[in-house]
Amino acid sequence: MRNFCETSSVTSALTDGRSSERRRQKKTLLMIGIILALFSCISNAMASNKERTFIMIKPDGVQRGLVGKIIERFEQKGFKLVAMKFMWASKDLLEKHYADLSSRPFFPGLVSYMNSGPVVPMVWEGLNVVKTGRRMLGETNPADSLPGTIRGDFCIQVGRNIIHGSDAVESAEKEIALWFDEKELVAWKPATCDWVYE
Template identity: 55%
Template sequence: MALFPRCLLRGVSSQIRNLNVMPSSPKFMYESARCSSNTSGVRERTLIAVKPDGVHRRLIGQIIQRFEKRGFQLVGLKMLRVSEELLSQHYSSLCKKAFYPSLLHYMTSGPVVAMVWEGHNVVRSSRMLVGDTNPAEAPSGTIRGDFSIHISRNVIHASDSVDGAQKEIALWFQNSELMEWKCCDHDNLYQF
């Protein structure tokens, strides 16, 4: 039994007793596949971007590790120098703010690592992993709480809503840059 996914050990093990089937039988395989198909909402995606200060401070690996440890799946990744045109679309709601020119200067001061992560409630969970925009208010254990020192250099961007994530992903990535793949532990992580 050690080789079977956790899903099989939880829900299907009782079905095995009730069905009186062997783990190698077709009926068992059907039941285990049915068990792992209840993954609604798992394919939610979010945009995460390590800002220039995070790249300069070599925090990319530690940031990726936090998302991987949480069980999210990386489906898009690239390093780029962000154009002012892209930033004007991304930060369109901030363009009238007094700090907008300094934001543009900051975001174009070095490379950015843009990522798309996929998983159950990934938008909301990512916001919790990232922490408050103001690092002084971000709890220890969050990315900003651990790595940021000032609101103007807060290391990372995370989409703030599912709709916002969809718009941002379309802005930063072409469909051909996003991978459709299933991680080997997917069924273990997303058996509800």
């Protein structure tokens, strides 16, 4: 009888020990799951902060001395400049850039105008920068642009609307790859980053 009781208590202790160990393992797995979920949320938020857009100041914007004012607007909004050039774009590059408009009657004039002076292509980075950047630019036709937008404040005619901005994330990626090499995109963290994003 004594042996049976002793065996029973040992078995009970082993069972309790195993149950306790299983509970610890479950808690550990639950904690790991929670940590991974939080990490995923943070990673997704950070990835969306790294959305990029292509912005180009056209020859009329350069000639009118608006480069600094336009850059200032994007900086004041909280976006990060990751690449910029001052260049005279070749006709070949411009034809590739505006390839989707090549069948339109105004295409030759557009390429000629864009090749008439230097341009300032840029890459900006930040949360929803493509959509927000387009809103900051205003409508393609300055007459339809609200005051406070770049085109609403600085231009009058559609043929001299001073700036180009990507209309979608996919087109931004394509335009950035056309105008910049990967090594020209500067990865850095501005001191203001913690004051712009949570």
